[in-house]
Amino acid sequence: MNERGLLIVLSGPSGVGKGTVRKEIFEQPDTKFQYSISMTTRKPREGEVDGIDYFFKSREEFERLIAEGKLLEWAEFVGNYYGTPIEYVEKTLQEGKDVFLEIEVQGALQVRKAFPEGLFIFLMPPSLGELKNRIVTRGTESEDIINDRMRVAKEEIEMMDAYDYVVENDRIENACNRIKAIVTAEHCRRDRVAIRYKKMLEVE
């Protein structure tokens, strides 16, 4: 029987660069974990592709999936739904593969309840000023939405205590290396692996 995979949850305030970091991780050829694509009702940004970046759905479809219990977590965020289909996550963990979720802070807290043993990583901006720059530079939002996002971001940073790790996104490359190091380290945690090694003593 395979050991069950790790559930890795990357979250953090809106605008911190979760999507960019996740994309970079999955472009690296040595990345072994599986990406679980989120579902959303927000409009695709330029370059985003349905079924690759997100599953883009209508509100009606999304609400039907909620009602049917098909989502591991979901949240409404600045007027749009975001969520994670449960089936892929469960199946992949059971195959012994690590699953990577990149989700909003509200959703991560729901996942923590369902998977307390998961690996929760909070992506942190180097400063609040830098976070605002990134939201403004993205250029897809009005000033009201920017201010709203900054207020929400501060509230989200206060929720850091529900996470296991905090990774600073000073440079995308550094953030990716830290995240991959965390996954490697967690696979070496004594409480996860001691049973396997103690069997060695019985066998030989």
Place this chain on the structure above:
Amino acid sequence: MNERGLLIVLSGPSGVGKGTVRKEIFEQPDTKFQYSISMTTRKPREGEVDGIDYFFKSREEFERLIAEGKLLEWAEFVGNYYGTPIEYVEKTLQEGKDVFLEIEVQGALQVRKAFPEGLFIFLMPPSLGELKNRIVTRGTESEDIINDRMRVAKEEIEMMDAYDYVVENDRIENACNRIKAIVTAEHCRRDRVAIRYKKMLEVE
């Protein structure tokens, strides 16, 4: 004020290759932690240099340092003393630098009592057969000592539960990468860094 450095303790059964892994880590140019040289009364093996691999001491000198409380940990192991001078460790941690110890299992358990917040890594052979091969290949020990070491090694593996991480030494390069990943991950642990990031919210 600097944040205090991490104390990293690499240990594991005799013959598993702790010294080889440690040497490889410190030959890599991106290694940022400081190596704390152990003290021993055992004879230098071929190629080992006093003040680099170990401080080689007589039994009389070693016993005087024990009596004076100058050792963080010490142990008698297969007829020889091994120990860690305390001063360098404390000074370096206070400067905010990580300190790396490579010590025997008995000694690591003593350090755990003095530094419960330290990072304890157990280096594990891929199998007991492979461990025996390595002890035999080293070729410096008689058959009685080899059997004695194998018995001690099994007892030491039973002590794994006092450690935070278990790293398999299947290949030196893999073991080094895992150890460095563990240190990187520990520097991202939320309970270590949350205070620093929450100050950001107060300042801005």
